[in-house]
Amino acid sequence: MEVLPSVPDAPRRVALVIGSGGVKCAGALGLWRVLAREGIEVDLVVGCSGGSLYAAAMALGLSVEDCEAMTTRLWTREVMARRDTRSILGALFPRLLGFEGDLALVHDGPLMRALTPALGGRSFDETRIPLRIVATDFATGEAVVLSEGSLLDAVRASISVPFVWKPWVIDGRRLVDGCLSAPMPVDVAIREGADVILTMGFEAALPRRINTAVRFAYQVTSIYTNNLYRAAFSFHNLAHHAEIIPVIPELNQHIGLLSTEKIPYCIEQGERAAEEIVPYLHRVLAHTEGARA
Amino acid sequence: MAEYAHELQVTVEPRGDVAVARITGSVDTITADDLLTTLQTAITGGHIRLVGDFEGVSYTSSAGLRTLLAAMKEARRSGGDLRLASVGERVLKVLELSGFTSILRLYPDVDTAVASYA
Numbered sequence: 001m002e003v004l005p006s007v008p009d010a011p012r013r014v015a016l017v018i019g020s021g022g023v024k025c026a027g028a029l030g031l032w033r034v035l036a037r038e039g040i041e042v043d044l045v046v047g048c049s050g051g052s053l054y055a056a057a058m059a060l061g062l063s064v065e066d067c068e069a070m071t072t073r074l075w076t077r078e079v080m081a082r083r084d085t086r087s088i089l090g091a092l093f094p095r096l097l098g099f100e101g102d103l104a105l106v107h108d109g110p111l112m113r114a115l116t117p118a119l120g121g122r123s124f125d126e127t128r129i130p131l132r133i134v135a136t137d138f139a140t141g142e143a144v145v146l147s148e149g150s151l152l153d154a155v156r157a158s159i160s161v162p163f164v165w166k167p168w169v170i171d172g173r174r175l176v177d178g179c180l181s182a183p184m185p186v187d188v189a190i191r192e193g194a195d196v197i198l199t200m201g202f203e204a205a206l207p208r209r210i211n212t213a214v215r216f217a218y219q220v221t222s223i224y225t226n227n228l229y230r231a232a233f234s235f236h237n238l239a240h241h242a243e244i245i246p247v248i249p250e251l252n253q254h255i256g257l258l259s260t261e262k263i264p265y266c267i268e269q270g271e272r273a274a275e276e277i278v279p280y281l282h283r284v285l286a287h288t289e290g291a292r293a
Numbered sequence: 294m295a296e297y298a299h300e301l302q303v304t305v306e307p308r309g310d311v312a313v314a315r316i317t318g319s320v321d322t323i324t325a326d327d328l329l330t331t332l333q334t335a336i337t338g339g340h341i342r343l344v345g346d347f348e349g350v351s352y353t354s355s356a357g358l359r360t361l362l363a364a365m366k367e368a369r370r371s372g373g374d375l376r377l378a379s380v381g382e383r384v385l386k387v388l389e390l391s392g393f394t395s396i397l398r399l400y401p402d403v404d405t406a407v408a409s410y411a
Contacts, residue, residue, distance in 0.1 A: 234392035237355040238362060243322045244355035248386050276383070280319060280352055287323050 014285070015044040015194035016058070018051030019184035019201020020177070020225065023075060023256075025050040026068070026263040027249040028200045030270025033064045035198075038278055040285070042198075045127075046188045048134040048178035051201060052158035056119060056151050059131035068263060074114045075260045080164075082107040087166065102174075104166040105214060111165060112156065119152040126151075132192070133158050134178035134185045138167045143181035145188055146170070161257075163217045179204075180221075183229040186236040186244060195288045196281070197244045200270065203229055205255060243284055249273040300324075302349075303331045305340065311407045312340035317349030320357030320384075328357075332364040332375070341373025344406040348379035353387050365397060374398070378406035 016035075018028045028051065035042060047055025053074070057067040084107040090097045124131055124147055133146045135157040146154040149170070157168040157175035167174040178185065184201040204222035207215040237244055249269035255262045301324035302317040312335055320328060335343060343364070353361075365375040376398040380388065388394050400406035 230390060230392050233390055237358050237391045240355075242355070246354075246387055246390060248383075248390070277352070280321060280354070284322055284354075 013043050013195050013288070014041065015046060015189035015192065015197045016042045016055075017046045017184065017186055017189050017197060017199045017201070018048070018055045019199065019229070020049035020051060020179035020204070021202030022050040022204075023071075023259050023262060024202040024205075024249075024251060024266055025054050025200070026071060026266040027202075027247075027251070027270025027273070028054045028058070029064045029067050030249070030267040030272070031198065031200055031247050031274040032058055032067075033267075033271055034274035034278060036064075038282070040281065042129055044130050044132070044189060044192055044194060046132045046134065046185055047155075047158065048182055048185050048201075049158055049161075052133045052155045052178065055131060055133065056122075056127075056155055059127035059129045060122065060151075061128040064267070068267060070118045072260050072263055074118060075258055075263075076114070077258055079111045079114050080106050080258060082110055084108075084166070102166040103163060106164050108156075108165045112152075115152055115156060119150075119155055122151045124148050124151060124154070130192075132185075132188050134182050134188060135160070135168075135170075135175040136178055136181040138174040138176045141181060143178065143185065144173065144175060145185075162221050163214065179225045179229075181228075182232065183225050184233050184236075186233065190236065190240050190242050194242055196284055197242055198247055198277075198281075199233075199244060200247045200249070200273075201229065202251075208254065243288075245277055245281065245284070247273045247277055301327055303328060305331065305335045307340070308344075308407050311342045311344055311410050313344045313346055313403055313407065315346040315349070319351055320353040320360065322354060322356035325356040325360040329360045329363055332360075333367060336364070336367050336371060336373070341368050341371040342410045343368055343373065343375045344400075344403060345375060345377045346379060346403050347377050347381065347384060348403075350381065350384050353384050355391075358387070358391055358393060361393070361397065374410075376400060376406045376409060378403045 045055045045059045084104045087104045090099045091103050133154040135144050137144050153170050158178045160167050160176045167176045189197045203226040210216050300318045304315045306313050368375045378400045379402055
């Protein structure tokens with residue numbers, strides 16, 4: 001699999017970028033529903049971290065209902081249920097047991113079993129819409145744009161939440177969560193030549209209470225990635241002529257990593273947020289069409 | 294929350310040595326040039342202390358953000374500033390997400406924004 005950033009081949013008029021945000025990214029399904037209803041075609045889908053799963057499902061052509069059912073089945077407490085005892089003990093007693101180079105609190109076996117029915121055996125070649133998935137090279141910290149090969153591998157790499165699941169190796173590179181380098185990878189769509197870029201992504205929800213070491217680690221990571229999210233988004237808004245249209249669902253409820261019961265709520269709020277920008281989206285598409293003519 | 298309104302209207306009214314630009318509509322890629330021209334005309338005309346009244350602004354996108362930044366930089370280069378008042382929740386979210394709330398001064402209403410220049 002080629003994991004280097006891809007070279008633009010043809011302009012992509014409308015791009016949808018779904019950034020990190022875990023379960024909240026289901027809001028993109030609401031946006032997707034509105035775009036379909038309005039007859040607005042998307043030429044490129046980019047996903048990162050939690051957004052990679054929805055991006056892959058959309059690019060494969062799944063319906064909103066199928067995407068919802070798939071992710072509800074996938075994101076269950078089961079995927080977090082099994083500790084990665086070997087990794088934890090290796091980190092605690094490195095001289096005795098040897099540190100493997102990875103630290104994961106959760107064994108990824110249940111996660112892979114959950115992802116496989118939806119994505120197993122599927123490749124980027126099968127997508128109806130060009131798809132890019134972003135992960136992070138653990139050795140260098142660079143964003144890695146995946147555009148070929150196994151969708152299961154790409155999504156697994158992109159959602160390798162630090163300290164939760166181990167990095168995932170693709171072509172010899174250990175890849176971790178895309179949110180560590182590009183929590184809202186607008187730059188990928190810019191590089192691909194998109195005129196209009198719709199974005200949906202979320203800052204990490206900070207834990208309500210920090211009463212465990214895991215939550216402490218999560219807090220630290222979230223502070224970094226949230227600030228990276230804002231800094232990068234600001235730069236991309238100012239540095240390029242492409243029109244970036246953020247679609248921001250109002251999520252007033254606390255939504256944790258596995259709050260799958262909130263998926264319908266996220267979809268509904270995503271749909272509402274999308275409906276607010278639709279009139280402008282139609283106008284800007286007509287405007288860019290006129291500019292191209 | 295203001296409904297999306299695609300037409301942009303801008304009127305600039307002096308309030309002492311401050312000029313209030315009352316902006317209504319959407320600040321986006323279609324309207325950005327008009328807004329920038331109006332604000333630049335005000336600045337070159339000597340209105341370097343500007344308040345952007347955003348009560349009627351329904352939406353802003355990346356092109357709108359670039360316009361605000363350009364006007365703010367020009368006003369500051371001239372020794373003044375562009376400050377915003379009455380920014381609605383929807384626009385505020387975009388300003389926050391893009392880091393603009395850390396470089397622009399925002400006030401709850403026009404009177405407070407005008408008074409901030411005193």
